[in-house]
Amino acid sequence: MVDVLYFAWVRERIGLPRETLTTSAATVTDLIAExxxxxxxxxxxxxxxxxxxxxxxxxxxxxxxxxMGVREVAFFPPMTGG
Amino acid sequence: MRLSVQEEPFDAGAELNAFTAGVSGAGAVVSFTGIxxxxxxxxxxxxxxxxxxxxxxxxSAIMDEAVTRWSLSEALVIHRYGALEPGAQIMxxxxxxxxxxxxxxxxxxxMDYLKSRAPFWKxxxxxxxxxxxxxxxxxxxxxxxx
Numbered sequence: 001m002v003d004v005l006y007f008a009w010v011r012e013r014i015g016l017p018r019e020t021l022t023t024s025a026a027t028v029t030d031l032i033a034e035x036x037x038x039x040x041x042x043x044x045x046x047x048x049x050x051x052x053x054x055x056x057x058x059x060x061x062x063x064x065x066x067x068m069g070v071r072e073v074a075f076f077p078p079m080t081g082g
Numbered sequence: 083m084r085l086s087v088q089e090e091p092f093d094a095g096a097e098l099n100a101f102t103a104g105v106s107g108a109g110a111v112v113s114f115t116g117i118x119x120x121x122x123x124x125x126x127x128x129x130x131x132x133x134x135x136x137x138x139x140x141x142s143a144i145m146d147e148a149v150t151r152w153s154l155s156e157a158l159v160i161h162r163y164g165a166l167e168p169g170a171q172i173m174x175x176x177x178x179x180x181x182x183x184x185x186x187x188x189x190x191x192x193m194d195y196l197k198s199r200a201p202f203w204k205x206x207x208x209x210x211x212x213x214x215x216x217x218x219x220x221x222x223x224x225x226x227x228x
Contacts, residue, residue, distance in 0.1 A: 005133070079201050080215045081161065082172075
């Protein structure tokens, strides 16, 4: 079980802020492929990975990172703080 | 070191005075305050979303690095989220060190990293609709100088 969180326009496109999934995905890329296969709104949100960032257990990570032991995955656009 | 991620407004003047009163042995205090700008004159509000938990840990890590690298005697970051009106104070940074150059550099470092490594997202609510603010290439580029 993994908690998946969405922020900013990723949240708006998918239509929810978070969900808990049962997945056998080995990497972030695998998880994205699973989500995109589920529904069109996911495919739309993940259509351009260059405009997305991912955090694993609240630390910035990469799409090829393994999901083993990860409890929280977050997807969001590049940050605009300050 | 003090970090506050908050929805409510803050008083930058009072915060700076309290910060300065709390540093001992520092010869220099530098502060920066970010304000919601309305370049087109049509902005109704700026909505700031953040990632509770990661926001605090990411900013704390950035502050730790600044304190170590520039031997700061004290550092402060306040960052708001929620709906802010044009002219409202979004955030402030303050640094204290023995010498001026370290305080200035550390404040710039904190600002550069807060821009693209702290999980905040800004949305401009205008008269004709709302739009997410895009990250700028130069903001990412700014990190390479550190």
